[in-house]
Amino acid sequence: MTEADFIAALRGLPLHPGARGLADDAAVIEIGGEALIVTHDMIAEGVHYLPGTDPFDIAWKLVAVNLSDLAAKGAEPVGVLIGASLGDGSERFVEGLRAILSEYDVPLLGGDSIRPAGPASFGCTAIGRATTRPVPARSGAREGDTLYLAGTIGAARRGWLGLSEGGTASDTDHLAYLRPRPLLAEGRALAPHAHAMMDVSDGLLLDASRMAAASGVTIDIAPLFDEADMRWGDDYALLLTAGPLDPALPARAIGRVLPRCDHDVLLDGRPVAGPLGYQH
Numbered sequence: 593m594t595e596a597d598f599i600a601a602l603r604g605l606p607l608h609p610g611a612r613g614l615a616d617d618a619a620v621i622e623i624g625g626e627a628l629i630v631t632h633d634m635i636a637e638g639v640h641y642l643p644g645t646d647p648f649d650i651a652w653k654l655v656a657v658n659l660s661d662l663a664a665k666g667a668e669p670v671g672v673l674i675g676a677s678l679g680d681g682s683e684r685f686v687e688g689l690r691a692i693l694s695e696y697d698v699p700l701l702g703g704d705s706i707r708p709a710g711p712a713s714f715g716c717t718a719i720g721r722a723t724t725r726p727v728p729a730r731s732g733a734r735e736g737d738t739l740y741l742a743g744t745i746g747a748a749r750r751g752w753l754g755l756s757e758g759g760t761a762s763d764t765d766h767l768a769y770l771r772p773r774p775l776l777a778e779g780r781a782l783a784p785h786a787h788a789m790m791d792v793s794d795g796l797l798l799d800a801s802r803m804a805a806a807s808g809v810t811i812d813i814a815p816l817f818d819e820a821d822m823r824w825g826d827d828y829a830l831l832l833t834a835g836p837l838d839p840a841l842p843a844r845a846i847g848r849v850l851p852r853c854d855h856d857v858l859l860d861g862r863p864v865a866g867p868l869g870y871q872h
Contacts, residue, residue, distance in 0.1 A: 599614050602614055608621070610622070610630075612729060612731075615730060615731065615806050616729050616730050616731075616790075616806075617631060617661040617664045617665065617730070617790050617791060618630060618631035618661045618662065618664070618665055618667075618720075619631070620665070620722070620727045626721060626722070627721070627722035627725070627727055628670070628719060628720070628721060628722075629661075629662055629665045629667040629719070629720040629721070629722055629727065630717065630718075630719050630720075631658055631661035631662065631717070631718050632658070632715065632716065632717045632718075633654075633657050633658050633661065633715070633716060634675075634713055634714065634715045634716075635650070635653060635654050635657065635713065635714050636711065636712070636713040636714075637711045637712050637713070638711065640653065640657075641653060641770075642752075642755060642756055645770070646681070646684060646688075646770075647681035647682065647684040647685035647688060648684045648685070648687050648688035648691070649688060649770040649771055650685060650688065650714065651684075651685045651686070651687075651688030651689045651691075651692065651714075652688045652691060652692045652770070652771045653770065653771065653772060654674070654714045654715075654716050655672055655674075655689065655692045655693065655698070655716055655718075656692060656771065656772045656773065656774050656828065657716075657772065657774075657793065657828065658672065658716045658717070658718035659672075659696060659698070659718055659774035659776060660772070660774040660775070660791040660793065660828040661718065661791060662718055662720035662774070662776065662779070663774050663775045663776045663778065663779030663780075663791060663830060664728070664779060664789050664790045664791040664830060665720065665722065665727050665728060665779070665783065665789075666722065666723050666724050666727070666728060666779045666780050666782065666783020666784070666786075666789070667720030667721060667722055667723065667727075667776075667779070667780075668720055668721045668723055668776075668780065669696065669697075669698040669718060669719070669720050669776065670699075670719045670720055670721055671698060671699045671700065671701040671718075671719055672693070672698060672699075672700060672701060672703075672716055672717065672718045672719070673700075673701050673702050673703040673716065673717040674689065674700065674702075674703035674704075674714070674715070674716055675703055675704050675705070675706075675714060675715030675716070676703065676704075676705045676706075676714055677705070677706060677707070677708050677712035677713060677714060678705050678706065678707045679707065679708075679712060692771075696774070696776060698718075701719070703717075723780050723783065724780075724783045724784045727783075728783050728786045728787075728788060728789035728832070729788060729789075729806075730788055730789075730790045730802060730803045730806040730807070731788065731803075731806040731807050732786070732787040732788035732807060732833070733787055733788040733803055733804065733806075733807035733809050733811070733833040733849050734787050734807075734809070734833065734849060735809055735849055735850065735851050736848075736849065737787055737788075737833035737834060737835065737848070737849040738833065738834060738835070738836070738837075738845050738847075738848055738849075739800070739811055739812075739813065739831070739832075739833055739845065739846055739847035739848055739849060740782075740831075740832050740833070740834060740837060740843035740844060740845055740846065741792075741796075741829055741830070741831055741832075741843060741844060741846045742775055742778045742779075742782060742829060742830040742832070742842050742843040742844075743775055743778070743792070743827060743828065743829025743830055744768070744827065744829060745792070745796050745817045745821050745822060745827050745829060746817060746818060746821030746824075746827070747764065747765045747768035747769075747827070748765070748768045748769040748772065748824070748825070748826035748827055748828075749769075749820065749821050749824040749825075749826070750762075750765040750768075751765035751766040751767070751768050751769030751770065752769045752824075752826070754766060755769065755770075768826075768827075769826060772826065772827075772828040773828070774828060775791075775828070775829070775830050775842075777842075778830060778842045778843070779830055781841055781842060782830065782832055782834075782837075782841060782842070782843055785832075785834045785835075785837055785841070786832040786833065786834050787832075787833050787834055787835075788803055788806075788807055788832060788833045789830060789831065789832040789833075790802070790803055790830075790831055790832075791828055791829065791830055791831070792825070792827045792828065792829040792830070792831050793825055793826065793827070793828060794825045794869045795822060795823045795824055795825040795868060795869020796813070796817065796821075796822040796823075796827070796829075796831070796869075797813070797822045797823055797857055797859070797864055797868040797869055798823070798825075798867075798868035798869025799831060799869065800813060800831060800847075800856075800857045801856035801857040801868055802856075803831065803833070804849075804856040804857055805856050807833075807849075808852055809849050809850065809851065809852055810849075810850045810851065810852055810853045810855060810856060810857070810858060811833075811847060811848075811849055811850070811856070811857050811858070812847050812848050812849075812850055812857075812858040812859075812860070812861060813846060813847040813857065813858070813859050813860070814845075814846050814847050814860060815859060815860045816846055819859070822859075822869075823866075823867065823868060823869050824869070825869055830843070833849050
């Protein structure tokens with residue numbers, strides 16, 4: 593069963609309205625005049641980080657990818673819960689947690705730990721508070737919108753290549769892969785203007801196609817990036833559609849939203865062949 597098949601099966605279960613049909617980065621739960629944003633992501637050895645990675649970096653990335661989902665909703669973090677695999681280096685894992693939680697002023701709420709017999713995996717639940725209404729969704733892109741990007745595409749792939757294949761990568765690229773930086777401030781600044789917004793975790797082309805499918809439109813991306821970078825993922829940039837934005841806002845135009853055609857995503861007006869990005 594693929595991830596898409598699994599999610600499709602889950603949609604047959606009783607869903608909370610805030611689950612948004614399991615078609616978004618996070619759930620949005622209305623409680624007492626507030627909107628809580630809740631998300632959960634896992635990372636595993638050999639999939640999201642290389643064997644032998646410093647547990648400090650594992651802890652950083654675990655929290656960062658979840659905070660990125662909050663950023664895509666323009667949320668302010670309330671706290672995180674951690675699911676940890678115990679083993680050699682657990683002390684370094686705690687140091688990494690301390691570093692990222694201190695960096696973004698996010699408190700730890702609790703969690704759980706196990707000592708696995710096989711490869712390690714880690715989970716994190718992040719809870720945030722909405723700072724704007726409506727809370728941006730993947731499904732809000734409109735024909736005639738401009739497609740914008742906050743952040744960068746490709747640095748994480750270059751970092752991974754440098755670490756895993758003996759290639760060259762700058763220290764900045766290494767850190768883009770090992771310690772991504774969730775764009776929380778950028779998300780809060782952009783959310784009031786966004787018709788649709790999500791983070792880029794599985795590749796720009798694939799995530800843009802998901803936004804297009806959820807919105808019932810086609811997204812045409814300008815050829816501004818290397819195609820391999822656009823298919824790779826791990827960028828944790830923010831992708832949004834909106835009308836004209838103030839140039840002072842932290843995003844640049846990279847494409848446009850078109851009426852629905854036979855394809856979710858185009859690259860400079862052309863259909864894109866092959867896998868669009870990383871799929872489980």
